[in-house]
Amino acid sequence: MNDSHSDASYDPWAFLRRATSARIALGRTGDALPTTRVLEFARAHARARDAVHTALDVQSLSAALADLAPTLVESCAANRTIYLQRPDLGCRLTEESRAALKHGAYDAVIVLADGLSATAVQLHGGALCRDLQNRPDWRFAPPVIARQARVALGDEIAAATGADLVIVLIGERPGLSASDSLGAYITFAPKPGATANAERNCISNIRPAGLALPEAARRISAIMALARSLGRTGTELKEDAALALTAPHKTKA
Known part of the structure; x- marks a missing residue:
């Protein structure tokens, strides 16, 4: 036997775990998992639980986007417990929030919503929002920071601001492998209470260990461009087609 493999602490599955964040090749001690794996599971579970219940730090996120003059809104879910128990309330704006949104002639509005992981929005939302709003050919409404929000809350925000397209x-x-994953939902001409999930495009797993922010911004921008051309999003808009239209054309030598 190779001397490097004779150590009792040698783990023959380590190379597999380096290739993925999935919980694979955990090993066993008798009929149970090794103590290290049990502790890793407990830590991952705690992080996931904390991500769901941690409140969005609105003050710091607003400060990071201060030059874009973000607007803070709330859903009809009065607190986190109600939000988790009543998903429908997370899809509706309070009357005070609706009144705070300014209507205008906008092409798009970006909503930063806490969803089920305020951690993800706190860490990645501001940078991605700023990257997207740098697109010179789009008239963006001031970004909206939404608490106790579901995806469909973006439909009401788009209607209140007069935006043609909303990016949530x-x-x-x-x-258990990621507690900071950000999703982007793009909807053209949303109709509050009527737009189905099939009418949206989604890009998920946006985080440093998943889909990097610059690549996420590129994909979202491509979908936005094709959505404006087609006048719709959802199952009839394919991400590959959108990316193909924005890819640089190679010229023959």
Whole structure:
């Protein structure tokens, strides 16, 4: 036997775990998992739970986007407990929030929503929002920071601001391998209470260890461009087709 493999602490599955964040090749001690794996599971579970219940730090996010003059809104879910129990209330704006939104002639509005992981929005939402709003050929409404928000809250925000398209950057349901995953939902001509999920395009797993922010911004921008051309989003708009239209054309030598 190779001397490097004779150590009792040698883990023959380590190379597989380096290739993925999935919980694979955990090993066993008798009929149970090794103590290290049990502790890793407990830590991952705690992070996921904390991501769901941690409140969005609105003050710091607003400060990071101060030059874009963000607007703060609330859903009809009065607190986190109600938000988790009543998903429908997270899809509706309070009357005070609706009144705070200024109507204008906008091409798009970006919503930063806490969703099921305020951690994700806190860490990645501001930078992605700023990158997207740098597109010179789009008239953006001031970004909207939404608390206790579901994806469909973006439909009401778009209607209140007069935006043709809404991009909802929202914290995704945390798992045991990622608690900071951000999702982007793009909807053209949303209709509050009537737009179906099939009428949206989604880009998920936006985070440093998943889909990097610059690549996410590129994909979202491509979908936005094709959505404006087609006048719709959802199942009839394919991400590959959108990316192909924005890819640089190679010239023959």
